Amino acid sequence: IVHQIDFILTNKDCWCIVPNTVAQMLAKKSNIRVHETNFNIPKRKIFYLHSxxxxxxxxxxxxxxxxxxxxxxxxEKNGVLECNF
Structure with missing residues (x-):
């Protein structure tokens, strides 16, 4: 959640996992360090609802x-996620 990132950036004892694009944008605008993970991030389910x-x-x-x-x-074709329509 974007407004939680604000809190994290102002609190020296906090950290977060974000997509690489977000990390690079924040690194350009803030005094933060970016580290890549050395473990697999669990897959998440994302839903969109339509009436x-x-x-x-x-x-x-x-x-x-x-x-x-x-x-x-x-x-899905590129192996980034799995879809169920």
Missing amino acids: IENRYENHIITELIHYLKQELIEL
Whole structure:
């Protein structure tokens, strides 16, 4: 959670595990050290929910969900995650 990172950056006794892109961005803006892990991070389940009967749905939401699915499928092909649709 982004606002927890603020607390971590201001408390010298804290640490966190973040994606590499986040770590590199924070290292450019803050006085922190970045260390790579020497262990496997456990896999996490990520869900997205979509109401099939959403009467307020519009084409923008439909396109967003379409592109999100395409991105998830691509990440699965590259072995980054597993998808269950």
